[in-house]
Amino acid sequence: MDSHIIDQLGRPIKDLRISVIDQCNFRCTYCMPAEIFGPDYAFLPKEELLSFDEIVRLAEIFAKFGVEKIRLTGGEPLMRKDLADLVGRLKDIDGIKDIAVTTNAVFLVRQAQKLKDAGLDRVNISLDAIEDHVFQETNGRGIKTKPVLKGIEAARDAGLKIKINMVVKKGMNEDQILPMARYFKGTGDTLRFIEFMEVGNHNGWNMDAVVSKKWIIEQIHQEMPLVPQDPSYYGEVASRYRYEDGSGEIGVISSVTEAFCSSCTRARLSADGNLFTCLFASSGYDLKTMLREGESDETITDYLLAIWTGRTDQYSVDRAQGKPMKENKIEMSYIGG
Structure with a gap:
């Protein structure tokens, strides 16, 4: 950390x-819908990816x-x-x-221990349902939960911290809130519910499909009493709750019903080297060209400083205030969440 830059x-x-x-072995309805990412979709060629x-x-x-x-x-x-x-080099x-990895967990059986040995601290695992018939619908490939749950077990055995991310969409999987909470309660894993968001242009988002943080907490609290917790650090996006009986905690990410733009401390780098300052951005800043044209670290640092100090994006706040929203937002599969 450079104190001069921080100031x-x-x-x-x-x-x-x-x-x-930008490739995935799932075609989930949330970020890689099958009608867009079909068998003929042209993913980035290897040379376009950052090395x-x-x-x-x-x-x-x-x-x-x-x-x-x-x-x-x-x-x-x-x-x-x-x-x-x-992972080892970044560590x-x-x-x-x-250092964390967001994954659907299918490959963790083979890689969890190797990643842990390299210095990985935790995995964020996407799992939108615990019952097979619902999960098969959400992932768009008919894949059952077993390979994901085996990956979660491998991560536990390797000693990795685990967060389970469940995107909740009304009419799709809201009936999985309690089954998911029951399944992961007492495991030591943190289950996080994410309000369905309008990332990208193809996930069919509308406000009627949003299951609110308030409703999610009420459903769980009725059966498994919860106690709200203070944030662990400035900029934490998940509202945290611990089970009253001490058997773990859950979190809820509520960027739709409770915007947290003002405390955002996240930056996102796409696989082909574009920087995005917001999950809902429609354009980024090309860093790959600067790297490959031999720009110095100092020049890149100055460029990043100008971007970050000049940012005005507050998409969730603007949406809540009813302001017109940008079209052609970047896809979740490209920006990575």
């Missing part, structure tokens, strides 16, 4: 999300801005060859305290 920022960038690949050297160089620069947490996303990041090598960067 200019106003608020630091604490959390860097890096999409390492591990380029990712590490940018991560080193971002660490000067206060970044302490890096999450590797996709697509499915475990499809990127030798991901454990990248060695001064100031980086936490």
Whole structure:
């Protein structure tokens, strides 16, 4: 961390999300709908992806801005060859305290221990239902929960911290809230419910499909009493609740009904090297060209400083105030969440 840079920022960038690949072995209805990402969809060619050297160089620069947490996303990041090598290199960067991977967990059986040995701290696992007939509908491929649950078990055995992310969409899987809470209660894993958001242009979002944080908490509290918790750190997006009986905790991410734009400390880097300052952005800032044209770290640092201090994005706040929304938002599969 560079104190001179931090003083200019106003608020630091604490959390860097890096999409390492745009491909996935699921075609989920939330971020990679089958009607868009069919068998003929043209994913990025290998040469368009940032190399591990380029990712590490940018991560080193971002660490000067206060970044302490890096999450590797996709697509499915475990499809990127030798991901454990990248984890190890990122873990060695001064100031980086936490490395995570967002995954559907299918490949964790083979890779969990290797990733842990390389320095991975935790995994964020996407699982939108615990009952097979619902999960098969949500993932769009007819895949059952068994391979995901085996991946979760492998992550536990490796000693990785685990967060389970469930996107809740009315009419699709709201009846899975309680079954999911029952299943993961007492396991040591943190289950997080995410309000259905209008990321991208193809997930069929409308407000009628949103299941609110308030409703989710009420359903669980009636059966399994909850106690609200204070945030663990500035900028934490999930509202945390612990079970009254001490058997764990849950979280709810409520960017639709309770916007948290003003405390956002996240930056997102796409697999082809574009920087986004908001999950709902419609355009990014090209860093890959700067890297490949030989720009110095100092030049890139100055560019990033201008971007971060000049940001005005507050999409969720604007939406809540009824302001006109931008069209052609970036897809979740591209930006990585």
